[in-house]
Amino acid sequence: MTIDIQISQGHEPPLDAADAYIVIDVIRAFTTTQIAFDNGAARVLLAGEVDEAFALKRAHPDAILAGERDAIKIDGFDLGNSPAACATIDFAGRTMILTTTNGVRATLHALKSAAPQGAPVLVTGFSNALASARFVRELQAQGRVTQKMRVHLVASHPTGTEDMACAEFIRAQILGEAGPDTAQVTERIRKSDAAQKFLDPERPAFDARDIDFCAAMGPEKFAMLAQPHPTGPRIIARALDA
Ligand SMILES: O=C(O)[C@H](CS(=O)(=O)O)OP(=O)(O)O
Numbered sequence: 001m002t003i004d005i006q007i008s009q010g011h012e013p014p015l016d017a018a019d020a021y022i023v024i025d026v027i028r029a030f031t032t033t034q035i036a037f038d039n040g041a042a043r044v045l046l047a048g049e050v051d052e053a054f055a056l057k058r059a060h061p062d063a064i065l066a067g068e069r070d071a072i073k074i075d076g077f078d079l080g081n082s083p084a085a086c087a088t089i090d091f092a093g094r095t096m097i098l099t100t101t102n103g104v105r106a107t108l109h110a111l112k113s114a115a116p117q118g119a120p121v122l123v124t125g126f127s128n129a130l131a132s133a134r135f136v137r138e139l140q141a142q143g144r145v146t147q148k149m150r151v152h153l154v155a156s157h158p159t160g161t162e163d164m165a166c167a168e169f170i171r172a173q174i175l176g177e178a179g180p181d182t183a184q185v186t187e188r189i190r191k192s193d194a195a196q197k198f199l200d201p202e203r204p205a206f207d208a209r210d211i212d213f214c215a216a217m218g219p220e221k222f223a224m225l226a227q228p229h230p231t232g233p234r235i236i237a238r239a240l241d242a
């Protein structure tokens with residue numbers, strides 16, 4: 001069976017019908033999400049707007065409220081959009097509510113495109129890229145798609161090289177073709193425009209360790225699946241062997 005992979009860029013690119021969608025946000029939303037799951041989070045609820053995030057917090061008072069605008073933690077939130085901060089927190093069984101500029105918005109858009117087919121929507125940073133590619137290969141191997149398989153990759157930053165580098169890496173992994181290697185993707189992430197504010201010692205509001213998390217390849221443990229839900233979209237971690 002052949003696999004047709006398209007790469008789009010931005011929050012709301014036109015998305016054709018596909019058998020699977022992967023929304024990529026390396027800096028930082030889905031690196032942050034992966035660290036929260038690594039540290040025991042049960043689920044991540046997605047909010048497109050700040051007032052929706054506060055409304056979710058009122059409905060789920062025990063949840064951890066996280067997110068950013070202009071890459072800065074929002075007043076009244078527990079956390080920013082920082083993988084380094086998440087790495088210090090025990091999320092055991094807890095819910096994280098997340099609102100971010102690029103990754104969350106692109107995911108909400110992809111969920112709408114995927115709904116008519118009931119196609120899976122994965123979210124990923126580079127840290128989870130191997131697991132995301134493997135999830136798609138397993139869909140194919142399990143024969144769940146019987147004709148030509150169509151996969152849509154969404155590099156969520158409208159202009160960023162970090163998400164495009166990750167998209168090219170995932171495409172190569174899915175197809176088993178030559179593509180950028182881990183070191184090349186790491187370098188493109190570190191050199192991306194979005195990374196520079198974090199790496200600038202004169203901008204202490206930004207944490208350089210966030211880019212260390214975002215640029216590092218993690219173990220192939222679980223894929224992150226975004227799902228529609230009656231009370232709002234959410235992300236769960238799906239063990240690869242499940
Ligand atoms: O907070 C972030 O890392 C970004 C905003 S920016 O690209 O760094 O300005 O939001 P995200 O939705 O994680 O891309």
Ligand SMILES: [Mg+2]
Binds near residue numbers: 025029103156157194
């Ligand atoms: Mg981003």
